[in-house]
Amino acid sequence: MTVFALIIINKAGGLIYNRTFHEGGLNKISTNDYLVLAGTFHGVHAITTRLNPVKNAPGDRTSTPSSVPGAANIVNRPEPSSGLEVLESENFRLQCFNTMTGTKFLLFTDTTQANVDVTIRRVYEMYSDYVMKNPFYQLEMPIRCDMFDRKLLSYIREINNR
Amino acid sequence: MVIYSFYIFDRHTECIYSKSWLPPSLSEAPPNPTPDGHPRPDRRSKAARAGDDAKLIFGTVFSLRNMVRKLGGDDDAFISYRTGQYKLHYYETVSNLRFVMLTDTASPSMRNVLHQIYINLWVEYVVKNPLSPVEHKGGEGVKNELFELGLDQFIRGLM
Amino acid sequence: MGASGKTGSKEPGLRYPANGKTIFHRPLNRSKTSELSQASFAYLFSEMVSYAQKRVTGIQDLEKRLNLQGHPIGLKLLDLLLIREPVRSQARPLNIIALLHFIKGNLWTHLFGRQADRLEKSSNPETPDEYMIIDNEPLVNAYVSVPKEMSQLNCAAFVAGIVEGVCDGAAFPARVTAHTVGGKEEGEMWPGKTVFLVKFQPEVLEREALIGDRKS
Numbered sequence: 001m002t003v004f005a006l007i008i009i010n011k012a013g014g015l016i017y018n019r020t021f022h023e024g025g026l027n028k029i030s031t032n033d034y035l036v037l038a039g040t041f042h043g044v045h046a047i048t049t050r051l052n053p054v055k056n057a058p059g060d061r062t063s064t065p066s067s068v069p070g071a072a073n074i075v076n077r078p079e080p081s082s083g084l085e086v087l088e089s090e091n092f093r094l095q096c097f098n099t100m101t102g103t104k105f106l107l108f109t110d111t112t113q114a115n116v117d118v119t120i121r122r123v124y125e126m127y128s129d130y131v132m133k134n135p136f137y138q139l140e141m142p143i144r145c146d147m148f149d150r151k152l153l154s155y156i157r158e159i160n161n162r
Numbered sequence: 163m164v165i166y167s168f169y170i171f172d173r174h175t176e177c178i179y180s181k182s183w184l185p186p187s188l189s190e191a192p193p194n195p196t197p198d199g200h201p202r203p204d205r206r207s208k209a210a211r212a213g214d215d216a217k218l219i220f221g222t223v224f225s226l227r228n229m230v231r232k233l234g235g236d237d238d239a240f241i242s243y244r245t246g247q248y249k250l251h252y253y254e255t256v257s258n259l260r261f262v263m264l265t266d267t268a269s270p271s272m273r274n275v276l277h278q279i280y281i282n283l284w285v286e287y288v289v290k291n292p293l294s295p296v297e298h299k300g301g302e303g304v305k306n307e308l309f310e311l312g313l314d315q316f317i318r319g320l321m
Numbered sequence: 322m323g324a325s326g327k328t329g330s331k332e333p334g335l336r337y338p339a340n341g342k343t344i345f346h347r348p349l350n351r352s353k354t355s356e357l358s359q360a361s362f363a364y365l366f367s368e369m370v371s372y373a374q375k376r377v378t379g380i381q382d383l384e385k386r387l388n389l390q391g392h393p394i395g396l397k398l399l400d401l402l403l404i405r406e407p408v409r410s411q412a413r414p415l416n417i418i419a420l421l422h423f424i425k426g427n428l429w430t431h432l433f434g435r436q437a438d439r440l441e442k443s444s445n446p447e448t449p450d451e452y453m454i455i456d457n458e459p460l461v462n463a464y465v466s467v468p469k470e471m472s473q474l475n476c477a478a479f480v481a482g483i484v485e486g487v488c489d490g491a492a493f494p495a496r497v498t499a500h501t502v503g504g505k506e507e508g509e510m511w512p513g514k515t516v517f518l519v520k521f522q523p524e525v526l527e528r529e530a531l532i533g534d535r536k537s
Binding site for chain 2: 026027029033037040041043044047048049050051052053054081082083084085086087088089090091092108
């Protein structure tokens with residue numbers, strides 16, 4: 001079980017963090033390519049949200065005349081559709097965690113990795129601790145925090161050596 | 163397992179076949195209960211919406227496939243992705259024909275199923291059909307009775 | 322409080338309850354360990370640093386501002402902590418060692434829930450006025466990553482300000498500064514290890530010597 005890499009994308013689709021933990025898991029690509037990849041993924045993620053085939057298109061369900069207008073809509077309102085959560089390919093698995101504020105955490109692992117949900121939650125926790133509570137971090141800007149790097153690295157190393 | 167829809171894209175990135183198995187209550191509005199006789203407002207736009215969806219799906223799988231190739235190497239292949247509501251399965255033949263299927267999130271990998279559709283239905287009823295053209299512009303030659311019937315039976319057998 | 326405020330309209334001023342405990346004797350926070358949320362402190366401290374960082378000319382200036390933010394807290398805490406002591410030991414520390422122990426023990430426990438890790442006297446004979454309070458991982462720095470271009474900065478300057486306030490309040494005027502020493506000799510064990518260097522004013526040492534002479 002191996003965690004290959006982590007990417008963090010801000011809510012505008014910009015790459016703000018990018019770290020490889022395991023050589024040979026993924027192809028080496030340039031920082032510029034990573035930037036393009038982050039932007040592409042951001043767009044694709046938005047489209048995958050729209051593609052939801054089970055959604056009730058707005059206005060499709062005409063409420064019965066007796067019901068209070070609006071009230072029926074609230075009851076019937078489906079859960080907001082989520083975008084891409086897991087992507088599988090032959091060589092790797094990509095888990096995406098989208099926070100309430102639109103920041104995306106992308107964790108690349110090998111195809112057999114289990115419990116990625118837990119891992120990615122923990123990474124989010126570290127982000128909120130060591131990035132968001134750091135007085136020197138500017139929102140939406142690239143993350144350069146020693147403490148975050150250190151904690152993240154030791155956590156992932158623990159998983160990769162298990 | 164529920165299968166929502168199925169698409170085929172040719173090497174010119176055109177959607178040459180699409181079919182939906184969505185129960186009517188989910189895919190479209192129920193028959194208008196009001197007796198005023200107004201035509202349903204989304205009747206016309208439904209086909210357009212399906213066309214838009216096909217374009218969006220192609221854009222998505224195309225981007226993801228390129229991303230996967232870039233990161234996983236040229237021998238890597240994009241298999242599927244899952245959101246909280248549905249799962250999209252992808253299969254690409256050597257001739258650049260792309261099969262896409264949307265299912266519910268709990269379904270297992272449909273790669274074999276897509277492969278079966280390619281071998282047993284596409285090759286048998288479309289490729290081997292002497293009346294079918296080489297290119298399927300606008301879905302020409304794909305929408306023949308044998309292929310559609312075979313596909314529908316095959317999919318309904320899975321559900 | 323609310324109740325005493327209503328009934329106490331006849332006798333103005335601070336009312337002493339039967340057991341002699343006023344609101345100064347225990348924290349307003351009545352939870353078992355009287356702990357506060359570290360997250361909310363971290364956010365508050367983060368804003369304090371950002372605020373101090375506005376319009377500063379350099380790192381030393383920034384540290385000075387943080388120091389100034391802490392100073393009044395130290396002055397007040399000295400009073401508060403002493404009043405919470407048992408009546409017999411309610412005297413302010415009268416010599417340097419007692420003061421430093423008070424800081425290492427009472428002050429640190431009140432602020433951070435544990436004692437400081439070590440006390441040291443400068444081994445350099447030229448600086449007998451320097452003492453060191455060592456904290457292996459200062460709570461205020463728990464989530465702070467100082468950027469490379471500011472590597473001289475240690476945000477625990479705020480705590481240094483509190484310590485300075487306590488020293489000043491106890492009539493031991495001193496300059497207190499915070500220095501990062503982690504990752505040097507003791508390796509990666511405590512990357513955030515911080516030394517609070519307490520440099521007393523000459524008159525303090527003079528007085529200390531006089532008291533020592535009289536005792537002996």
